[in-house]
Amino acid sequence: MLDIPSSVRVDVEALLAAQNHMGVCDALEQYAPVGKPDAMTAPHLPKVAGIDSTVPPPAHTVAPASPAPAPPSSPATPGTPGAPGAPGALIQDRLAGWVSDLTTLHELTERLARTAVLDEALHEVLRAGAALVGARRGLVVLEPADGLGPDTTVGLGLARADLGHIETVPRGATSYGRILDRADGTDEPEVHADLLSENGLDPRHREVATRLGYAASFALPLATEAAGQLGAAVWLYDEPAEPVERQRHLVGLYTSYATEHLARLLELERARTKSRTLAEELLPPRLPRVGGVQLAARHRTGPRGGGDWYDALPLPEGALGLAVGSVTGSGASAVAAMGRLRASLRAYAVMEGEDPVAVLSDLELLLRLTEPARSATALFAYCEPALRKIVLAGAGHSPPLVIGERRTEFVETSLSAPLGMLACWEAPSVEFSPEPGETVLLYTDGLLHRTGDPMDRAFARLHAAAAGVPRTIRDDPGAIADHVLHTVLPDGLDAADSEEDVVLLAARFE
Template structure:
């Protein structure tokens, strides 16, 4: 009978103990082979969210001699297996966070959070509740694998009885996740919660907080299991890391959305609160704000002797500075229109001089029309702006205006005014360049598309300038939001003459 020296047994025991005590870097340095580890390059079984199944022990290449104990696996191989699992987890986590980082809205980010979290914890359904603790909103409730009615059922449960509600109402800064491995077997569960869980067919839940040290509590995410279950410690750790990153990303999107909402509110206040009522003409306006808060605007103001002034324009740039410049330009044009509105060239000349003196680094486009509804007469002039479109039963055509550079770029005023006499029932459509640019097509095709949209206005809608503007918007921008990502504003002002 062979015997193994005691010294050898002590050496093996020491090595096995070392694999638990040494650091990862020491283990790699001591045990990693010179080439690429075979265990990391060998084919693996399918993994769930980056978590490898147990790697089977390698088969022996030769039968050991009878009576000789089988030697333990090499400590280096065990550490390599563990490191391979860590690398796989980190790779999966990196891929999931990259996908989350590509989301640009709160709704998209919450949907991605639920999908990634469900894969990490091994669940099929879930729900995310966004409710910032500062009370400034916005509030969201997003479901994964849950219809709106099912989410409504869950919301009937007293908030304090739900796992996500306990996280959101917790007095702690960032509370720990809440796991309920067996909802139906929990004797302390609220009866209403048990009834809803039985009706919707879920038996366990796992909830994580959405909070950051700077923004505070933002909400919570909860995943639902069809059978009693609880994520393992390794899965909890991964979803915890992912939840921390998701919270930071949501905090940034929340701040961005609040800023956009503020800009939208300011922009709305800078536009006319209502359109004037002038005999002989019907007015309608439509607008779609871009995400960056551009400087497009429109205006309609009554003038002496039953006249009417119509204007559209666009200021270069975006954001708060462009909105402020737009407000100043619109207010100045209103003042010049009251004083000399019957001469549109003089109005725009004064506006050009003002812009050149007060804001030399900024340019703008504008179109001003002086209308006499009783006489069905329009005198208009433009500075770098797209021509109006006349829409009627017998003609649909662009008004031939003289070419002119934008405001702030004119060496001298050269573009004369144009006189137009609309027929009874015809509508004059004024618009900003955003209507053309949002199509993503070259300008000549965009103009042709706008003309086609005007021609195809249904006969029943031609008596309503609002219906005409709506039809043009639907035809030009069928998807609603900005498909090109240009962030352009869209302004339409329609005037139908009786």
């Protein structure tokens, strides 16, 4: 709160209207009355979204002009708000500019804080920085100093081919390369106000700049003491130009905050990558080749890693075991439990796979004894491709779907509770025979849950997607799985972050 004498009142409407000046403290000091001033406190605006409110005066601020002589008919009293060059008008303009800049930074940082994915945040940093420095294009090079990655380059107004051209410039000749290779740890920007007129500019850099049509650049490191060095941001101008002092200060404040946010998202992305990698390593590295049947699988894991899994293993006498399942929970513990459950089922399938009920009964007993606080669903099918005969049993799992030229229907399976929910699990198995050219689709409940629909509508959507498989791809189980996945989960729902894993295992019988 500013305690200003009544002769220097701040008009609120004028404060909101002014946009381009700042520097209240120097104005107050310049126009402070000689002698003991009235009670006054220095302006201390609250910090906004982690931004230091100390903003220096812009370099282009013009000193107030000398007051012009007032007409004899209407003399103006010096120091009144209406007098030319009155200190109140300057204070209003600069305070309004200050508040406007802080409001802009607040809005930009709020938009950045709403990003939850690293790639989305990098694009937001580029857009906000371009608005602050008055540029149209730019790029961010993410290259964490700890060497753990991920390393990536994101562009604004630059196509992938344009980024490829920029990457052909020797690293030491680029602004981001010099920033990333600094040994002194300084955070000074790299400014090239007229790139093509610089002496000693690398010939390849000149060629690329001419080809892409940029004539100036302004680059900042994405680095803070807490986060370390994450990368560099470069904004490109179509004509020779450079940001003024005020713009540099504002974009510096913004990138300091953005670096901390990017560091948090970077750690989250690394954790997600580790979970995905662990889950993938616990699943079959490749599907077996068995005569009379073609196999394909699709797996989508959530951001924290989940417990959905699938398996396909050759069994004695030319038989084939197919399994899908889901373990409750998410994160590393669910992934580990999934790995143990899958390994156990493989062992039981080799010993007594021709009896799916016995396989799941053994799995139920193991789960109750080793992990009593966890439950799971599972479906195991014993297939004889030469006879086109399948015997299957399920424990709390959704029924398979048969997709063919003349029918698309769910297999009638007996109802059963999930593994770990009963003192002793046992449910009768079912037997059926797919026709030549038909595909049996096994899946986990995550496919249904990701739709966001009630289960009856989700099953109807799945059936409609399977019935709509084009004739041209019915002989390819991988294409069938892709069609069902993208139809049931359109608009990127199959790839979006979700707590639900998705597994599809398709087997086409010849």
